[in-house]
Amino acid sequence: MMYTVNGVDLEADDQGYLIEPSFEEETVRVIAAAEGIELTDAHWEVVNYLRDQYREEGATPNFRAMLKGMSEIQPAVDSKYLYDLFPVGPAKQGPKVAGLPQPLGKGGY
Numbered sequence: 001m002m003y004t005v006n007g008v009d010l011e012a013d014d015q016g017y018l019i020e021p022s023f024e025e026e027t028v029r030v031i032a033a034a035e036g037i038e039l040t041d042a043h044w045e046v047v048n049y050l051r052d053q054y055r056e057e058g059a060t061p062n063f064r065a066m067l068k069g070m071s072e073i074q075p076a077v078d079s080k081y082l083y084d085l086f087p088v089g090p091a092k093q094g095p096k097v098a099g100l101p102q103p104l105g106k107g108g109y
Contacts, residue, residue, distance in 0.1 A: 005026050020101070021051075021054060028098060035096065046094055050098045050100060060098075063091040091103060
């Protein structure tokens with residue numbers, strides 16, 4: 001699978017996660033459109049959080065850590081808020097839309 005961003009093909013795995021991260025804003029727009037997500041400022045807040053975590057930790061957080069981290073940035077964040085933004089699962093669909101590789105972990109633990 002591939003995504004074309006600004007004329008460049010980005011390789012993705014069979015589930016649609018990029019093999020190598022891409023931090024371009026247009027990457028987010030292309031993948032969000034493929035996922036049927038209309039981006040809002042709230043989506044961008046989560047995308048930027050996930051990208052920062054990936055840069056700092058080399059991986060994205062599981063759901064519990066994501067919920068805790070996001071609630072420190074935006075106190076109104078709860079699990080419903082995140083699932084409204086990324087209905088397939090915030091800790092799985094969020095990194096995909098953010099242009100990051102597939103999270104490797106045990107579900108939400």
